[in-house]
Amino acid sequence: MKIICIGRNYRDHAKELNNPLPEKPVFFMKPDSSIIKNGKPFFYPDFSNEIHHEIELVLKISRLGKAIEEKFAYRYYNEIGLGIDFTARDLQAECKKKGLPWEVAKAFEGSAPIGNFLSIEQFEDMRSIDFHLDINNKTIQEGSSAELIFSFDHLISYLSQFVPLKEGDLIFTGTPAGVGPVKRNDHLQGYIGQKKLLDFYVK
Numbered sequence: 001m002k003i004i005c006i007g008r009n010y011r012d013h014a015k016e017l018n019n020p021l022p023e024k025p026v027f028f029m030k031p032d033s034s035i036i037k038n039g040k041p042f043f044y045p046d047f048s049n050e051i052h053h054e055i056e057l058v059l060k061i062s063r064l065g066k067a068i069e070e071k072f073a074y075r076y077y078n079e080i081g082l083g084i085d086f087t088a089r090d091l092q093a094e095c096k097k098k099g100l101p102w103e104v105a106k107a108f109e110g111s112a113p114i115g116n117f118l119s120i121e122q123f124e125d126m127r128s129i130d131f132h133l134d135i136n137n138k139t140i141q142e143g144s145s146a147e148l149i150f151s152f153d154h155l156i157s158y159l160s161q162f163v164p165l166k167e168g169d170l171i172f173t174g175t176p177a178g179v180g181p182v183k184r185n186d187h188l189q190g191y192i193g194q195k196k197l198l199d200f201y202v203k
């Protein structure tokens with residue numbers, strides 16, 4: 001399986017990092033070794049002094065698809081959950097300055113903790129899914145799928161022109177404003193609505 005992540009999909013987050021709003025989705029990938037599941041801890045890596053949290057809604061792909069039309073995109077994912085797109089912001093800043101790819105800052109081991117998933121039948125409206133991240137019991141990031149620049153269906157259609165999507169692939173759909181550093185012993189808890197789906201520590 002693979003993980004495809006979308007950058008700059010919320011206006012307020014693009015603004016906070018002084019990035020222009022994208023005209024089409026920006027994407028990058030993480031390998032399966034990025035995944036952390038079942039509440040296992042994230043180990044702070046030695047190569048960075050500035051690991052940032054990015055809470056994101058995550059789509060789980062349910063069937064093989066290429067060049068999917070936007071109007072059929074809803075047939076290709078059946079679960080939604082939460083993940084953290086951990087980012088070595090110091091390394092990413094160097095990459096951006098030099099125009100280099102971001103993988104060194106995004107694709108490292110453990111950089112994609114994911115929580116439990118909910119079946120899409122549990123949601124009335126894909127365009128009003130509220131979620132938030134608490135760190136040490138304080139809400140640090142909040143967002144809603146209503147604020148997405150590119151909708152889930154648009155993302156699936158766009159990505160599948162370039163990369164065939166397969167059952168079990170994950171799409172991280174971008175982070176709202178409020179990104180910032182984590183430190184050892186931080187307790188991260190992610191919620192969709194009032195449902196806690198993600199719960200782990202930084203070690």
Ligand code: ZN
Nearest residue numbers: 054085174175
């Ligand atoms: Zn992200």
